[in-house]
Amino acid sequence: MTRAPLPLPAASDEWAGWLRERTATELARATALVDELRTAPPADPIAVLRQWDRAGGHLGNVAAAGSLFGNVHPDAEVRGIADGAEQEASRLATQWSLDRGLFDVFAHLDDDAVAADPLAARILDKVRADFRRSGVDKDDATRARITEIRDRLTELDQEFSRVTREDVRTIRVTPAQLDGLPADWLEAHPAEDDGLVTVTTDYPDAVPVRMFARDAGVRHDMTVAFLERGWPTTEPLLTEMFALRHELATTVGYADWASYDADVKMIKHGPAIPEFIDRITAAAEEPMRRDLEQLLERYRRDVPDADVVPLADYNHYAELVRSEAYDVDSQRVRTYFDFVKVRQGLLEVTGRLFGLRYEPCDVAEVPVWHEDVTAYDVLRVSRLAGAHTSTSESPERIGRIYLDLHPREGKYKHAAQFTLTDGVAGVQAPEGVLVCNFSRGLMEHDHVVTLFHEFGHLLHHVLAGQGEWFRFAGVATEWDFVEAPSQMLEEWAWDASVLQTFATDADGEAIPAELVRAMLAADDYGKGIFARTQMFYAAMSYHFHADRALPTAEVPDLTDRMIELQARYGALPYLEGTHMFASFGHLGGYSSAYYTYMWSLVIAKDLFSAFDPSDLFAPAAADRYRDRVLARGGEADAADLVADFLGRPFAFDAYAAWLAR
Known part of the structure; x- marks a missing residue:
């Protein structure tokens, strides 16, 4: 692969220094490119756009590393450094967006000179719209207030995420109160010295308890604990966040935040x-x-x-x-969905579907941030040879993915795809991370569907990381379309012939087609x-x-x-x-x-x-x-x-x- 993946630290005590250096270097590169655009922009309009796009790519690397490692790294110090880097990336993006000198560079570009390249013309339209939406045309005092608002919104969003990530609640019950739970789940939750079992609001506990526990009191207590996460700490954070978003939207000429936000989505209009x-x-x-x-x-x-x-x-x-x-x-149903088999099945199904192969990375050569994380290089293979058949033609390496799929303290609590790097041809390989919180043993079928869904985002990120512009790389589409490819991939997790390729019980028997048909009827x-x-x-x-x-x-x-x-x-x-x-x-x-x-x-x-x-x-x-x-x-x-x-x-x-x- 001509675009080498990003090398990560090999030792746990190297992460803090690595992240500081990585983000500082990328910020410096971004700043240098933009400073040059202000003072001595290239004569070629398309070169101007490429330089701006490249600066955005460097800034995106900082924001991506900050968001990812602020949500997944096991070391609180590293998470703090990551949050700071994300704030700095946001601050710099705001500064650029309100810089009238920069706006003038793009406002005065020759549209006819750009029109010959449709993607460059699309970039120019979007850059100009970005500046106008930012409030670049406002007076100095107003632009200073916009900067304050955006900086504070970044802080509020991070704090809201941190609280909901770290607020794991528990209930303590007797073993008898857990009657109805699967045997493997009970085995993994023995009673402690006082005879009680601790159950957390993390998904591998909360979902089966609310689904299977026969004790209504336990179901009630778990549901309350789950719904109370973040309360009351996040209420003032959200109240301030909503107020500031409204102020920002109205300041730049929109009726409200929803109208401002919808303007760049498929739906177009807030009402x-x-x-x-x-x-x-x-x-x-x-x-x-x-x-x-x-x-x-x-x-x-x-x-x-x-x-x-x-x-x-x-x-x-x-x-x-x-x-x-x-x-x-x-x-x-869950006896057919052992986590290890499901993970491998997911890779084989999507590889066959899209003409890909996933090559496991040797942990000695490709370090990860936690022992639970697995890494794979993504290779495009010849359809003539098939996704799983060797060929004399060397497969093309097109990116790298990381799977971080089990819960732990301080980690993001839901399921999402995070960017590590966006991909641009000849410049940078696309790398993405799947962050979920699944059981290490047997999985509910709903969680299998969720895994397929989230992997759809990861595929979108990698496959769309082969173009020429950072602005269009990865999941760079309108936000109300983002979920569609992932939701469609869920269909493969409901097909009997697909499931039978990896869903087998302890005896190796594949899930019966009639059971899958019943599951589909029940899902209706x-x-x-x-x-x-x-x-x-x-x-x-x-x-x-x-x-x-x-x-x-x-x-x-x-x-x-x-x-x-x-x-x-x-x-x-x-x-x-x-x-x-x-x-x-x-x-x-x-x-x-x-x-x-x-x-x-x-x-x-x-x-x-x-x-x-x-x-x-x-x-x-x-x-x-x-x-x-x-x-x-x-x-x-x-x-x-x-x-x-x-x-x-x-x-x-x-x-x-x-x-x-």
């Missing part, structure tokens, strides 16, 4: 967000009612006088419905509840921001607003005394745009309609999708990429049919 939320809410009304009736009927067998199923009991009784009505026992149960729950989250992310446009005295308390929105949009009742928003991490990065998950799902269902369900590995569709959607990154608008692949604009029909099924 279109609640319209979309209401459209999905209406479409999900009847499926939700069917789901709730079935759920309540099962719940009344145990609680005859119940009018509703409490939130804390939902996961348990939904599991009972699936088990009894659809003959799907999740404890039996709950789609209405899921869609309405997602719309509750989307409404919360939107209205928490839009409310800032109200007179100060009329802005609702966050808890009160959450309860009201849950009643209006959600399928399940509020659990008294909980503050779910306090650990709703998407309020940071996604801000007012949580709607994007469902918007992307609409597109994902349409994308999947182009594949042959009888042969999900058919090269024609897979290669076209890889090359026309994933590999293009941000080189075109998402709607145009999708239309190029489908041969038409995306439509709502496939999603509506799936929801009503």
Whole structure:
């Protein structure tokens, strides 16, 4: 590979120094390139754009290292250095965006000289829009205030992330109260000296306890602990964050933050967000009612006088419905999903699908930040030879991936793909990191689906890291399209023939096709509840921001607003005394745009309609999708990429049919 991957420190005590040097060097390179643009820009307009793009690439390296290692490194000192580096990258980006001298460089570029290169012309349009959105045209005092706001927003976002990452809560129960939990889970959770078992709010504990524990009190206590993470510490952080975002948006000429944020997304307009939320809410009304009736009927067998199923009991009784009505026992299902087999199966499935091979890296040659992390070089292989067949033609190395998939103290608590480096041809190899929190043993099938989903982001990052511009590298598309490729890849985790290639029990028997069919039928149960729950989250992310446009005295308390929105949009009742928003991490990065998950799902269902369900590995569709959607990154608008692949604009029909099924 002509683009060498980034060498990481070989010893744990070298990380702090390495990270300081790495980020300082990249900041210096970025600064030098931009200083030169201010004082002596190249005569060629395209050279000006390339130099700006290269400076952005160096700055992106700092932001990426800061974000990644601030969330995953086991050493608190290193996490602190990373947070500081991310702040510095954000500060410098803000400084550039408000520099009128820099803006003049791009404002005066000759459009006709750039037009011959369509990607350069696209870059120029976006750079000019970036400057205008930043407030570069404002007076000195206003630009100084914008700088203060952006710096503070970075600090607030980091603190919100830190609190939700580190606030792991526990409940302590007797072994008898854990009746119903899988045997392997119980074996991994022995009683301590006082006879009690400690259970945490990390996913490998919280998910199975809420799903399988027969003791309603334990389910309630675990649900409360899970929903109370971050409370009350994050409420003032969020309140200040929403207020500052509103101030920033209105300062640069938008009605509110949602309008500012939507301007660079597929949806385009802030008021279109609640319209979309209401459209999905209406479409999900009847499926939700069917789901709730079935759920309540099962719940009344145990609680005859119940009018509703409490939130804390939902996961348990939904599991009972699936088990009894659809003959799907999740404890039996999980025996087919050993973590090591699933990880290997994921690599083989995606390699076969996209013409790739993943070559494990020797830990002696490729150091990692924790012993749980595995690294792989990504190779493109000849379709004629097949993804797993040797060929005389040497495979092309196109990037490197790291898988950090188990929970630990101080680590990011959810599931996400992080960038280590963006890829640009001849300059820098794409490297990405999958950060999840899965069991080391048997996995719930939902977690298998999540792994496929998140790996979709990683593939997008690597495949779109072969172009010529940092601005378009990796997952550089509109944010409300970002989830669509990952949501589509989930379909391969539901196909029996695909699962049978790696989902085997302790005796080596593959998961039966009839069980997968039952799992699919059971998965159809709950789609209405899921869609309405997602719309509750989307409404919360939107209205928490839009409310800032109200007179100060009329802005609702966050808890009160959450309860009201849950009643209006959600399928399940509020659990008294909980503050779910306090650990709703998407309020940071996604801000007012949580709607994007469902918007992307609409597109994902349409994308999947182009594949042959009888042969999900058919090269024609897979290669076209890889090359026309994933590999293009941000080189075109998402709607145009999708239309190029489908041969038409995306439509709502496939999603509506799936929801009503």
